Amino acid sequence: MRERFANGFDPFVIPFLIGMAFVLGYCIVAMIRVYFQLPKPDRKRFLVSLVTPRTAWKNIKDIFLNCLIHVKLWKRNKVLGYMHSSIAFGWFMIIVLGHLEVMLFVPERIHLFYYPIFFNYFVAETEQTLPGSLLMFLMDFFLLIILSGIVLAIIKRFASRIVGMRRTTRLSLMDRVGLYSLWAIFPLRLLAESFTAHISGGSFLTIPANWIFRQFLGNDLHALPTWWAYSIALCVFMCVLPFTRYMHIPAEMLLIPMRNAGIKIRHPRKGFALLEVYSCPACGVCIDACPMGVRKANCKDATVYLNRQLRRGNERRIAEISDKCLLCGKCSAVCQVGVEGPELRVAQRERRKYALTPDYGMIDAASLSQHLSDLPFCGPETAPVEGSVLYFAGCMTHLTPAIRRATTSLLDKAGLSWKMMDPDGGLCCGRPLMMAGRSETAQELIKKNVEIIRASGCNTLLLSCPICYKVFKEEYPLQGIRVVHHSVFFQELIAAGKLQVQHEDGLRLVWHDPCELGRGCGIYEQPRQALSAAADLVEAGRHHAESICCGGSLGSLSLGFEQRRPMTQNALKDLTVADPDQIVTGCPLCLATFSRYADRPVHDIAEILDGRS
Amino acid sequence: MVNRQPVISIIGAGIAGLEAARQLSALGYKPVLIEKAPVVGGHVAEWNRLFPDMSPSEDLTGPLRAQTAGVRTLLNTEVASINRLKDEYNLILSDGSSLLCQAVLFATGFHLFDASKKEEYGYGIYDRVITNRDLEAWFNHKDDRRIDHPKAVGFVHCVGSRDVKAGNAQCSKVCCITAIKEAIEIKEEFPDAEVYCFYMDLRLFGKKYEDFYIKAQRDYGIHFIRGRVSEVGEAVDGRVVVKAEDTLNGKPIKVTLDLLVLMAGIVCNPDAQHYAREIGVAVDDDGFLKSRNNVDAITESSRPGVFFAGSCTGAKTVPETLAEARSAALAIHQYLNKPR
Secondary structure, rough: OEEEOOOOOOOOOOHHHHHHHHHHHHHHHHHHHHHOOOOOOHHHHHHHHHHHHHHHHHHHHHHHHHHHHHHHHHOOOOOHHHHHHHHHHHHHHHHOOOOOOHHHHHHHHHOOOOOOHHHHHHHOOOOOOOHHHHHHHHHHHHHHHHHHHHHHHHHHHHHHHHOOOOOOOOOHHHHHHHHHHHHHHHHHHEEEEEEEEHHHHOOOOOHHHHHHHHHHHHOOHHHHHHHHHHHHHHHHHHHHHHHHHHEHHHEEEHHHHHOOOOOOOOOOOOHHHHHHHOOOOOOOHHHHHHHHHHHHHOHHOHHHHHHEEEEEOHHHOOOOHHOOOOOOOHHHHHOOOOOOHHHHHHHHHOOOOOOOOOOOOOOOOHHHHHHHHHHOEEOOOOOOOOOEEEEEEEHHHHHHHHHHHHHHHHHHHHHHHHOOOOOOOOOOOHHHHHOOOOOHHHHHHHHHHHHHHHHHHHOOEEEEEEEHHHHHHHHHHOOEEEEEHHHHHHHHHHHHHOOOOOOOOOOEEEOOOOOOOOOOOOOHHHHHHHHHHHHHEOOOOHHHHHHOOOOOOOOOOOOOOOHHHHHHHHHHHHOOOOOOOOOOOOOHHHHHHHHHOOOEEEEEHHHHHHHHH | OOOOOOEEEEOOOHHHHHHHHHHHHHHOOOEEEEEOOOOHHHHHHHHOEEEEOEEEHHHHHHHHHHHHOOOOOOOOOOOOEEEEOOOEEEEEEEEOOEEEOOOOEEEOEEEEEOOHHHHOOOEEEEEEEEHHHHHHHHHHHHHOOOOOOHHHHHHEEEEOOHHHOOOOOOOOHHHHHHHHHHHHHHHHHOOOOOEEEEOOOOOOOOOOOHHHHHHHHOOOOOEEEOOOOOEEEEEEOOEEEEEEEOOOOOEEEEEEEEEEEEEEEEEEOOOHHHHHHHHHOOOOOOOOOOOEEEEEOOOOOOOOOOOOOOOOOOOOOHHHHHHHHHHHHHHHHHHHHHOO
C-alpha cells in the first residue's frame, strides 16, 4: 500500500469541504438555537437526561434503530424499510469503514476530513493485504446495498404503488435538487472508484467495472473528473440539505434525545415544535393515513404539508391546515420519526386571538358541590365509601341517553354505590376548549370541576365518553381518585365476577377503537375482552392504533357536515369488512356519527353488556 | 278514446291513489290500485281529525272508499319490480302475477321520519316520549298507557325536518299546523295541562292556519317557545326533562313534562325511490321523486307514462294531495289520448 500523493491533497476535495463546513456549521447553530428556545426547566431536564445512564443508553439505541436501521418503517412496510435502511445504514457503514481504513493504513492522515471519503483516490493497492481486501469487499458490499436502495427510491418516486404507497409527497423544488443530488452521489462514487480500481484496488464491484470500462476507454483521463463530480454531488447535497426534507437526518438525532427527556411542545413555532417540523422526512405516510383524504380530498392538509408550510411561514395555509384537522392522531401513530401532528396543530390554534373570552370564574362551584353532596347515593351505601363511583356522563352521553341508561343499569347490577355528577347536565370537561387551542380558558373549568369532584367524596370517577376521559386523566389534578373509562371499568367487573354477562353465540360484533380512547389513551384490549364475554368479536380492516376516525371528531374547527360524510362512510366500510352483525364503540360521538349512515345497528359497549347481563 | 282499454296502475291506495282512481273511473278507465297494507286510506285513515275544520278524517276517507269500491284493488300486495318496455310498463307483483300497463301513477306517499334516530330526544328510550302518529292513534283508540292525565305536555317541532344532520334539509310543511291542532286537542282533553310548543319557525301558510295559531295562544293558553330542544333527560319519577333555549328571551330553559310529543317529519317512501330507479325516473336530492318541473308539471315524471300524485314528490297537505290526484288523472287521460 502506498499513498499516491505526497501532499495528500487534490483540489477536487474542495467542493466536499465547502459542503461539509456549511452543513456542520448550519446544524450546530440550529441545534444551539433550538436548545435555547426551550423553556428553562426543559433545558435542565434535557441536560440531566443526557448524563443519566438509562436515558443516554436509550438515546443511543433509539438513534441507531430509528435513524439508521429504520426499525419502525420495517415493521410497517418491508420494501420502504429496506430502501431507507439500505441508504442510511449503508452510507453510515461506508463512512465508518472509510475512517477505519484511514486509521489502519494512513493514521497520520486521520485529521483530514476528506481522507476517509476519498480514500481510494489517495491511497493505492490496499486489497493486497487481508484487512485491505476485507475492507475493500465491505466497501463494495455496502455500496451495492445503497445502490439497490437508490433503485427502489427511483421506482418509488415514479410508481409509489409498487412499494405499497398509494400517494407520496409532492416535492418542493429544493427537495428535488436534494433528491437528485442524493441519487447522483452513489452511482458517481461507484464510477469514480471503478475508474481508479486498477491503481488503488477494489473488490467484487469496482474491479469488474474497471475491467469493463477499460475495454472501451483507452486512458485514465476521465477518472479525475468523475472524482470531481462525486465531490460536487456531495457538495450540492450538503449545501441544500438545510433547506430540504433531508434536514430530518440531523434534526432527528436531536429530536430523539429530547423526546426521551420528556420534552413537549410549549411554543407553536419554537424549540421542540421547530425540531419536530425539521424532523419530518416528508415521506408522505401520513397522506395515506389521514382519514380526511377519502376520495382524494384534503390531501394537501396532511401533516407533511403542515410541516412544509411551517418551514415556509405561510400563515394562511398554516391556519387552514391546523383548523381543518380532526385531531384523530393517526398521522402520529404511523409517523416514522414521531412528529405529533395533532399537538403541532393545537399549538398553532393557540396563537389565535379571540375578541371575547368566556369568564367561567363566576360559576358557583360551591353550590354545585353542595347540590351534588345532597344527592343520595344509588346502591347499598348512603355515604361515600371506598369504591363509591361518581359517574360523569358529559354532554355527548346526555345526547345519547341509551348509553347513560345502560351504564347506570350496569352499576346497579354490579351492586355498587354510585351517584351521577351531572344528572341535569354539568360543567364542560374542558376538552373542546383545549382542542380549539384555548387551554387557559379550559383551566378555569377544570378548577371548578375538580372542586365538585373532590366534594363528592368518591374515589372513582367513571366516564362513558373518551373525550372527557382523556382530559380528566391527563389534565385534572385528581390524585387519589381513579379516573376510568366505562369499557375498562366494566371489563374489570366482569373479570372479577361482579357482573355476569351471557355469551350470545353467533352474534358477531366489531369493536371500533375511538381515537380518543385508543390512540389517545392507549386502551385497546379491555373493551375487546369485555365484548368477547358477550358475543363473538371480529376485527375491522384497520384496528387498534390504525383505526379510522369516524369523522365526527370535535377536533376539526372547519370541516363541514357534508365534507365529513365520506369520511364516516369510509370508516364504516372498513369496520364492516368482516360483515359483523353490529358495530360497537365506546364513544357517544362515534356512535351518533356512525348511526347516521350505518347499514346495521351501532351500539355502545355499555348497551351490549347491559343487554346480556 | 283509444281502441283498446288501457291499463293504469296506481301504486298506493292512500288518499292520492283513491282520489285518482275515482277520477279515472269517472273518465271511463279501469285503473288498478295496488296497496301493500291490508286496508286502503294510507296515513290519513290513521289520523283522527284534519285541520283546519277539525273534521274527522273518516269524513274524507269514508266517501273516497265507498266511491272507489268498484275499482280493482289489490290489497296486501307489493310491487316486487317494474320493467320498462316500449310504451308500456310491466309490474311484477309480490303475489307473483304481473301487470302490463300503459300508465303508472306513483301515489306512494311518505314515510314518517324515524324519531328514534334523534336519540337525544329519547324516543324509544324514555316512556313518556311519543310521536305525532302515536298521539293520533291515541285520539282514535284512547288506548296508550303512556298518556295518563298529563299535567304538562310538550310538542317538539321539526323532528327530522330542516335538519341536515338527520339527513333531511327540507321542511315537512304540515307539522307546524299539526302540532297546533294536536296541542289544542290535548288541551281540550286535559284542560288543566300546561302545553308547550318548541319551534324554530312557525310556517302557517294555509287557509285559516294563522287563526288556529292565534286561537291556540288566546283561547287555549298554549305556550310557544322559539328554540330547538337540545336534549331530553329522564327524572327519577319517570317524567321527562326537556332542555331548550328560549331564543326570544335569550335564556336556556328547562321544563319537566309528563308527555313529550315529537313532530316527526315527512321523508320519501323508500319503496318509491327503489321503483323510480328501476325504471329510470329521477329522484331529487331531497330523496323525493323528481317532477318534470316544479311549476306546471308537478304530476309528471321525466318518463312518458309515469305520473305522480301526492307526497311522493314532497310534503303535501290533504287538499294539495287531492288536487294533485285529480290533476294527475287528467294528465293520464291526456297522455293516453295523445295521437301517436
